[in-house]
Amino acid sequence: MDYFLDNIWWILLSANFLIVLITAGYELMHFREPVKSISLIFALFVLPVIGLLVYYFFAQEFRKSKLFNRKKLYDQKIIQRWENELMLNEKDLENIDRDCIEQKMKLVRLLQNNQKKPVTFHNKVRVLINGENKFSALFEDIKNAKHHIHIEYYIINSGRIGNRLILLLCEKAEEGVKVRVSYDYVASRLSGKAVKKMKSCGIEVYPFMPVWFPNLTRKLNYRNHRKMAIIDGKIGFIGGINICDEYVNFEENPTEKLFWRDTHLRIEGHAVKSLQAQFLLNFNFISGKELKVEENFFPKIDLPEKTAVQIAASGPDTDWQNIMEAILTAINTADEYIYITTPYFIPNNQILTALCMASRIGVEVKIIIPEIGDSVIARYATNSYIEQLLESGVQVFHYHKGMVHAKTMVVDGVLTSIGSCNLDNRSFDINFEINAFLYDKEVAQEMTEVYKKDLKETTELILADWMQRPALEKIREALARLWAPLL
Incomplete structure (x- = not known):
């Protein structure tokens, strides 16, 4: 001894x-x-x-170890029937509006083959800029819900917005509407009182993968980063805005908080079926139940609008990095321009190389990132990639009005991506993410105008000036870069 x-x-x-x-x-x-x-x-x-x-x-790599076992929802006959009805076959592909989609047919086929996600055409979409517009639309749709409300968010915090949402959900539950809520256990700050209130109202509420030391700590790193809602199987919300006060730019006392720039999407139509399926898959997983699928989950929808939307979901439970591969394909097939907004730019080699090559080929590539951001190490890791981008002719812009949290991409005036996925390893390979890919000229034009408006609140980084940054900054970037694959 x-x-x-x-x-x-x-x-x-x-x-x-x-x-x-x-x-x-x-x-x-x-x-x-x-x-x-x-x-x-x-x-x-x-x-x-x-x-x-x-x-x-x-x-720890959970995709290969299959910790997240294949959910069984797709084995149910109603989902199989839905997939068969919506899945595009070769004959359907011949009838697509070639002016809008043919340029991006490789992307359509990739997502279809990767995860059997069809591109749907009878959709009506509305781009929602910032939290105040998103919550106004979401709360109005919740008030009008008749059958069910499904909520799945990375962050649901008890606060002004969170408490208002909970109050609305309880009111609808007491009216007889079935309400189910999923929130990420690690990211959310939802009080026990709030959870108890929802349960007392008959709401089914479950945290995503609770972490209890020590036996479940290995799950700490694998989180549900999605932000989506489904109302009556007909209306869906998807994007980057969480249920949290900081995402809303309140009219009163606007100078007391950081301006938050974000983007969400409201979808009405067939694409909501894909969002619904993803919700049900995860809800079965976290509740440990086999939720009985009802016809009202996937109602018949007849809309005259024909916006083409394809949903891409990825996570440790998917065989492929579906969203990363979709973004990579969009970059590699771009002909005119690529406009990207992301709060965290810590790309893998494939994405970085593709962006630099696209720029050198002659594609206009612009990237908006936060000037400060909400993570010091992520900021330095991001900065470590800027020199290589600038050398290849990629235009990089620092957003200085506040925090830019939008995760969007516009390509060639025909393709738009809006969702929860950042351009970093965590989103590509670790977290559960979901994005909507829209093949529509009007949406792309609208998002291009939004992008140009955002550029007015940015400062473009110039290579010669960037090279003159202090040596200490470069050392910090080099150290942060070592951790980039883990961020």
Whole structure:
């Protein structure tokens, strides 16, 4: 015992080194992206104990291990029938409006083959700029709900907006409308009182993957980052705006909080069926129940509008990085321009290379990112990519009016993407995400005008000036870049 106490630090360091060797070997045998593996192994060896904690909490690959087992909703006959009715076949593809979609047919086929997600045509969409417009529309639709309300959000906080939502949901539940709520356990700040109130009103409410130390801590890093709502199976909301006060620019005392720039989408039509299916899949997973699928979940919808919408969902439970592959395909097939807005730009090599190549080919590539942002390490990691972008001719803009949180992309005046997915590894490979891809000239034109308006609140970064930033900044960026695959 005396020998142990006298040499405890050497013993602990030796034990740590042995565990690190075993863990490094395990990591190498899983054949992940070399850059990610190198970052993890670097952390393991350079940071005793802390490196192991980082690996345990943030680095486990659940897509291959299938921790998130395949949900069984698609095995039910009603969903199979719905898919068969909506799935495009070769004959359908011949009848598509070629002026609008043919340029992006590769993307259509990719999502169709990856996850059997059809492109739907009978949709009416409305772009909602900032939280105040999104919540005005959402609350109005909730008030008019007749059969069910399904809510799935990364963040639902108890506050001015959250409490108003809960009050509305309780009122509808007491009227006989079936209400189901899913919120992310780690990200949300929903009080126990609020949860108890919803349950007392008959609302089915479940947290997404609760984290209880120590047996479930490995799930800490895999979160449901989606922000969507479905009302009566006919109206859906999807985008970047959470249920939280900071996302709303209140008219009173506007200078007391940071201006928040975000984008959401209201969809009425057949694309809502895809959102509904994703909600039901996750709700079965978190509730541990097999929710009985009702006809009213997928009602017959007859709309004259014909906006083409395709829903892409991805997460640790999907075989492919569906949204990342869709974004990559959109970039690689661009002919004229690519306009991107993202709060976190920490791309993988594929996306970074594709953007730089597109610019050098002659495609106009513009990217809006926050000047400050809400994460210091993410800001420095993002800055580490800017020089390479500028050298390739990509135009990068710092949004300085406030926090830009929108996750949007407009390509060639025909394709628009709006959703929850950031351009970073966490969204591509770790979190549950969902995006809407719209093949429509009018929507693309509207989003292009929105983009031009946002550019007025930005400062363009110039390569010569950027190269003159302080050496300390470059060192911070280099260190943050090492952690980029884990951010």
